[in-house]
Amino acid sequence: MHGERPRVFMARNLCKTYRTGELEVHALRALSLDITEGEFIVLLGPSGSGKSTLLNILGGLDTPTSGEACWRDHVLATASEAELTRYRREHVGFVFQFYNLISSLTLRENVALVTDIAEHPMAPDEALALVGLGDRADNFPSQISGGEQQRVAVARAIAKRPDVLLCDEPTGALDVDTGRLVLDLIARINRELGTTVVVITHNAVIARMADRVLHMTNGAIAAIETNASRCPAAELSW
Numbered sequence: 310m311h312g313e314r315p316r317v318f319m320a321r322n323l324c325k326t327y328r329t330g331e332l333e334v335h336a337l338r339a340l341s342l343d344i345t346e347g348e349f350i351v352l353l354g355p356s357g358s359g360k361s362t363l364l365n366i367l368g369g370l371d372t373p374t375s376g377e378a379c380w381r382d383h384v385l386a387t388a389s390e391a392e393l394t395r396y397r398r399e400h401v402g403f404v405f406q407f408y409n410l411i412s413s414l415t416l417r418e419n420v421a422l423v424t425d426i427a428e429h430p431m432a433p434d435e436a437l438a439l440v441g442l443g444d445r446a447d448n449f450p451s452q453i454s455g456g457e458q459q460r461v462a463v464a465r466a467i468a469k470r471p472d473v474l475l476c477d478e479p480t481g482a483l484d485v486d487t488g489r490l491v492l493d494l495i496a497r498i499n500r501e502l503g504t505t506v507v508v509i510t511h512n513a514v515i516a517r518m519a520d521r522v523l524h525m526t527n528g529a530i531a532a533i534e535t536n537a538s539r540c541p542a543a544e545l546s547w
């Protein structure tokens with residue numbers, strides 16, 4: 310399906326070793342991966358298998374100990390802190406398990422924190438409307454539900470029109486119905502805006518939404534599954 314689309318992410322022999330005192334942890338062991346523009350990727354694997362480490366390198370939050378990593382023509386593996394900051398600001402949207410909204414700011418102001426420093430952002434109200442919360446822009450985070458807060462976090466992530474949306478356990482704190490709504494929203498952004506999406510989850514059911522599922526074990530990709538068709542979020546149950 311994405312055969313003719315350009316490759317956006319390339320990793321070769323990525324290794325990440327954490328050292329704490331005497332202890333060495335090999336979080337990534339010679340991992341290689343290509344991601345194509347507009348793909349929806351799900352990362353599955355046991356705790357400690359390296360999923361967040363890979364996502365953090367792809368998102369410019371961390372650098373590998375060795376190996377190559379590029380986003381288009383941005384060399385991420387050896388980039389300086391300033392280059393990574395620019396890369397994140399211009400290209401990457403993040404959604405985490407806990408929504409990380411600022412409680413003293415309205416929803417509009419939370420989104421504006423990102424759009425104020427982006428190059429071609431949406432208006433905060435437009436981003437909030439996209440996630441179905443256009444009429445709540447003047448509310449504060451404490452006035453909306455957890456699922457709605459996660460939708461604001463998605464609005465904040467996409468308002469700068471990122472090339473890639475990186476989601477680390479986006480439904481981890483949500484009930485099933487609310488989780489489905491958030492996943493449907495992420496799939497819609499992938500489909501309608503063409504944003505490349507990578508989702509980390511412990512929930513194997515969510516893998517049915519993906520174009521490709523990367524199974525990680527012990528710092529490497531143990532298997533890659535390609536789904537013949539993507540299951541709509543509304544049809545998932547867990």
Ligand SMILES: Nc1ncnc2c1ncn2[C@@H]1O[C@H](COP(=O)(O)OP(=O)(O)OP(=O)(O)O)[C@@H](O)[C@H]1O
Pocket residue numbers: 327328329334335336354355356357358359360361362363
């Ligand atoms: N800052 C750090 N310092 C030391 N070790 C770390 C650090 N970050 C991650 N690790 C270790 O690297 C390994 C991979 O961690 P990572 O968070 O990437 O796994 P994960 O698959 O995302 O796990 P989970 O599903 O539990 O979030 C783990 O053994 C972890 O303890």
